[in-house]
Amino acid sequence: MLTVSNYHYIRNNFDTKYPSIFGVTPLKFKEQLLLLQNEGDIIKPKELLNDINGVLQSPENKFLITFDDGLKEQFDFAIPILDELDIQAIFFVNSMNHQEKKVSTVHKIHLLRSIISTAEFLEKIHKVEGFSFSNSEKDKAEATYIYDDKNSAVLKYILNFKLTFIQQEEIVKELFEIYFNEDEVLDSLYMSEYHIKELAKINCLGSHTHSHCPLGLQTSDVIKFELENSKTFLEKLTNSKIEMVSYPYGTPETCTNEVADFAKEEGYKLGFTTKRGKNTFTENQLLLNRFDCNDLPGGKNYR
Ligand SMILES: [Zn+2]
Structure with missing residues (x-):
């Protein structure tokens, strides 16, 4: 066993x-x-x-x-x-x-979420061209993540269900580059x-x-x-x-x-x-x- x-x-x-x-x-x-x-x-x-x-x-x-x-x-x-x-x-x-x-997208997300609030993270995602999130999706997000506060539920829902892995990669990459130097993170992480x-x-x-x-x-x-x-x-x-x-x-x-x-x-x-x-x-x-x-x-x- x-x-x-x-x-x-x-x-x-x-x-x-x-x-x-x-x-x-x-x-x-x-x-x-x-x-x-x-x-x-x-x-x-x-x-x-x-x-x-x-x-x-x-x-x-x-x-x-x-x-x-x-x-x-x-x-x-x-x-x-x-x-x-x-x-x-x-x-x-x-x-x-x-x-x-x-740097792996999963680690970029961890690092980003350690320095910016969930609200800021969402705000940045909403600024990405062509991105939209309806009220019914918001309701679904809250129903999916009942233990999270509203913003966290929405963010998790967007990252996990709304976006394909490629879309997630692109959005996260754009955000990551604002706050981090990829080579430095590679070296230290x-x-x-x-x-x-x-x-x-x-x-x-x-x-x-x-x-x-x-x-x-x-x-x-x-x-x-x-x-x-x-x-x-x-x-x-x-x-x-x-x-x-x-x-x-x-x-x-x-x-x-x-x-x-x-x-x-x-x-x-x-x-x-x-x-x-x-x-x-x-x-x-x-x-x-x-x-x-x-x-x-x-x-x-x-x-
Ligand atoms: Zn892993």
């Missing part, structure tokens, strides 16, 4: 003008690893790859630690703690940040190629696809490209084999059976979603379940 715990940001301080970046502190991360170690074995990525069926069929609790997005802070803060406890994790990296030197090579040396590197787009909503050609290009790029860069992929967002509409089939065709052995749950031998190995770290012992939402 395999339980996977997933992490993104790890830093000492999450204070921003508008809270929009969430994650764990190094202290919380270490505490959680110790708690998980009490409940079972935390296995290394290579151990899993060497005996996938054995791990999934095992009656014992096995844990895998995963990090998405290839952030530099993961290397700086998580690796020393993992080393200290003699644990390994797998780090899923996007190739676009390195190959095209572009993401691991360097050196870091990536170091991770590959210890078999701790996986693909998070090329550009962090929602795979299941793309055409077959785009899905294949995202899976294939990131694998080839990382393999060439590190002279190693990339056999695990985590799908961006990881929701059911982004991780379809078609996506899993393409991942298998491209030579991936394991694929990870963000569907909560443990994994046994009945799971599709290209669509494994994964908990957000907050939902496991030691996490914010764990009861």
Whole structure:
């Protein structure tokens, strides 16, 4: 039985003008690893790859630690703690940040929302040529995001439902360029190629696809490209084999059976979603379940 715990940001301080970046502190991360170690074995990525069926069929609790997005802070803060406890994790990296030197749209949104209010963000979107948002759409937005204030509900609705990924990319890019220098963000936010090579040396590197787009909503050609290009790029860069992929967002509409089939065709052995749950031998190995770290012992939402 395999339980996977997933992490993104790890830093000492999450204070921003508008809270929009969430994650764990190094202290919380270490505490959680110790708690998980009490409940079972935390296995290394290579151990899993060497005996996938054995791990999934095992009656014992096995844990895998995963990090998405290839952030530099993961290397700086998580690796020393993992080393200290003699644990390994797998780090899923996007190739676009390195190959095209572009910041992922998802991170541009996090950064923008940390320095401008939701109202300002909306105001800027409304100024984009040709953009309109009706009152009935507003009602739908509020009904969809009942726990958010009105502005946040509308913004989330626009980003997630109203715009295609390409439209979202364009609008966010325009806004991002007003407030940030892309090269500086690339340097400070993401691991360097050196870091990536170091991770590959210890078999701790996986693909998070090329550009962090929602795979299941793309055409077959785009899905294949995202899976294939990131694998080839990382393999060439590190002279190693990339056999695990985590799908961006990881929701059911982004991780379809078609996506899993393409991942298998491209030579991936394991694929990870963000569907909560443990994994046994009945799971599709290209669509494994994964908990957000907050939902496991030691996490914010764990009861
Ligand atoms: Zn991600």
